[in-house]
Amino acid sequence: MKYQIALIPGDGIGPEIIDSACQVLNKVGATYGHEFIYTTVKAGGCAIDEFGVPLPDGALEQCLASDSVLLGAVGGPKWDTLPGHLRPERALLNIRKGMGLFANLRPARLMPMLKEASPLRRETAEKGFDLLIVRELTGGIYFGKSGRYQSEDGETAFDTETYSVKEIRRIGKVAFETARTRRGHVTSIDKANVMESSRLWRETMHELAKEYPDVQMKDMLVDNAAMQLVQNPSQFDVVVTSNIFGDILSDEASQLTGSIGLLPSASLGETKCGMYEPIHGSAPDIAGQDMANPIATVLSAAMMLRLSFGLTKEADAVEKAVDEVLNQGLRTRDIAWGGPSVSGSAMTKALVDRL
Ligand code: IPM
Ligand code: MG
Numbered sequence: 001m002k003y004q005i006a007l008i009p010g011d012g013i014g015p016e017i018i019d020s021a022c023q024v025l026n027k028v029g030a031t032y033g034h035e036f037i038y039t040t041v042k043a044g045g046c047a048i049d050e051f052g053v054p055l056p057d058g059a060l061e062q063c064l065a066s067d068s069v070l071l072g073a074v075g076g077p078k079w080d081t082l083p084g085h086l087r088p089e090r091a092l093l094n095i096r097k098g099m100g101l102f103a104n105l106r107p108a109r110l111m112p113m114l115k116e117a118s119p120l121r122r123e124t125a126e127k128g129f130d131l132l133i134v135r136e137l138t139g140g141i142y143f144g145k146s147g148r149y150q151s152e153d154g155e156t157a158f159d160t161e162t163y164s165v166k167e168i169r170r171i172g173k174v175a176f177e178t179a180r181t182r183r184g185h186v187t188s189i190d191k192a193n194v195m196e197s198s199r200l201w202r203e204t205m206h207e208l209a210k211e212y213p214d215v216q217m218k219d220m221l222v223d224n225a226a227m228q229l230v231q232n233p234s235q236f237d238v239v240v241t242s243n244i245f246g247d248i249l250s251d252e253a254s255q256l257t258g259s260i261g262l263l264p265s266a267s268l269g270e271t272k273c274g275m276y277e278p279i280h281g282s283a284p285d286i287a288g289q290d291m292a293n294p295i296a297t298v299l300s301a302a303m304m305l306r307l308s309f310g311l312t313k314e315a316d317a318v319e320k321a322v323d324e325v326l327n328q329g330l331r332t333r334d335i336a337w338g339g340p341s342v343s344g345s346a347m348t349k350a351l352v353d354r355l
Contacts, residue, residue, distance in 0.1 A: 002035045003309055006066035008095075011045040011088060012282025013292035014072025020294030020348040021070060021301040024321075027355045028305070028314050039066065043091035044074025045282075048082070054091035060098045068308040069095070069275040070301060073282035097138050100269035102167070103174040104135040104246065105303075106279055108253040108263055110233075113326050117258030117335050120230065129233035132178060133253060135246025136171040137267055139163055140197075142243045161197045163242065168204040174268075175240035176212040185237035186217045189225045189245055201242065222249070229253055250279055259334040261293030264300035272308050276300040290343040293332040295322055298351060321354035 007022070009015040025036050041062045043055050050056075054074070063069045074088040084090065095101075109130040110118055118125045144160035172188070179186045188205040190198035202219055209217040220228065222245045228235065229252055241249065254263040260280040268274040278296030286292055299322060306315035330350050333341040342350075 001309075002037060003068070004037050004039065004066045005304075006041050006063045006069045007038050008041045008043050008063075008069060008071040008074075008091075009046075010043065010072045010074040010282060011076050012073055012284040012287040014044075014074065014282055016072075016287070016290065016292050016344055017278065017294045017297040018070065018072040020344060020351075021297040023348055023352050024298050024318060024355065025301055025305075027352045028311075028318065031317075031355060032311070032314050034311070034314070041069075043095070044088040045076050045079045047091065048079055048086065048088060054086060054088050055094050059091075060095060063095055063099060063275070064273070066273065068273055068304050069099075070297075070304060071095075071275055071277040072297065073278065073280065075282050076284040076287075078284075093142060095275060096267060097143065099267075099273070099275065100138065100271075101267035101275055102136060102138045103171055103268045104133075104137040105174075105178070105266045105268070105307075106133040106135060106246070106250045106253070106263060107131070108133065108250070108257050110257050111262075111323065111326060113323075114258040114262075114335060117337055118256055120233070120256055124230075124232070124234075127234045129236065129256070131233065131236040131253065132182065132238050133246055133250045134171065134175040134178065134238055134240040135250060136163075136167065136241070136243050137246075138243075139167045140243035161195060161242070161244070163197045163201060165200065165204050168201050169208055172205050172208045172240060175238050176208065176215050176217075179215045179238040180212075183237040184215050186215055187225070187236055187239050188217060188219050189222050189239060189241040189249070190219065191222050191245075192219070193221060197242075205240070225249060226252060229256065254279055259293060260296075261332065261334045262295050262299070264296050264298075264303050266300070266303040266307050268307065274304070274308050276304040276308075290345050291333050292344045293334050294344050294348050294351070295332075298322060298348075317355060318351075321351050324354055325350045 144162040192198040302318035305311040
């Protein structure tokens with residue numbers, strides 16, 4: 001089979017880790033008889049430098065015309081002082097919105113061989129955890145009304161958290177359906193003790209839960225969830241939450257696995273065409289030094305194989321290669337914790353050799 005993949009390398013370490021993922025995909029293609037055809041799309045800071053805008057004309061169309069999108073990372077200090085609508089991150093937000101990718105799946109699993117790298121207490125790390133954050137991705141405060149005005153205190157700014165029942169049900173369904181394929185448990189996270197949008201979120205999740213009697217659902221306030229993640233992460237199976245809470249909690253969950261450099265993500269909408277990206281950023285401090293951990297992006301490519309292309313055994317093989325290479329003791333700097341480490345390209349080569 002042939003698959004068209006739009007690549008958005010982006011900024012910082014983005015191009016290096018995308019290159020790693022392509023090497024892995026090419027090996028998968030050669031081994032299992034598939035052809036992956038790549039189109040590179042410029043978006044983010046590099047597009048600002050070249051075209052003056054984060055998402056040039058035609059970029060979104062190129063993504064929509066592909067079978068799937070693989071993104072590295074966008075952003076960096078160089079573009080930090082630009083106004084909101086011209087920042088590199090705008091490219092990402094506009095692609096998510098433009099492609100209708102409302103569901104962001106962020107799995108976080110403590111791999112047994114990396115327990116030592118986790119900042120969790122030893123007893124907690126021993127228990128391990130395997131959770132999936134289902135983050136709403138095209139609504140909430142990221143896309144609500146925002147602006148600035150002069151108040152009696154002087155310059156004032158605002159952003160608005162807005163959610164409709166329709167949006168909440170749509171993401172809730174993804175969480176409940178996915179829970180059925182896992183351990184059958186959903187934790188819905190909100191701030192219903194303070195926010196009206198969270199009270200609607202909670203009511204809607206309770207209504208929806210009635211349609212899934214085989215799935216257990218409970219609510220949790222977001223501040224408590226942040227604490228429970230550190231205290232007792234093994235209690236979580238599927239976690240469903242808003243755009244901003246999901247953004248914050250997924251960074252926290254990732255670090256509990258040992259490194260943010262390990263976690264993939266998938267952004268999905270109504271069609272099979274999704275966008276896959278590591279949850280980490282562009283890490284400008286280590287860009288171009290062959291130090292970045294390619295695993296999060298390689299695992300994102302595996303999610304693409306599984307969820308967009310239905311290539312289960314190929315996805316399994318990539319995930320197995322990652323496990324094996326880590327079991328062998330190979331570590332990039334972010335997971336070496338001061339011990340011996342290898343470069344990003346050495347890690348990539350080890351993965352390709354395993355496949
Ligand atoms: C993420 C990132 C993005 C987000 C930024 C880069 C806009 O932090 O994917 O988690 O906030 O969604
Ligand atoms: Mg984030």
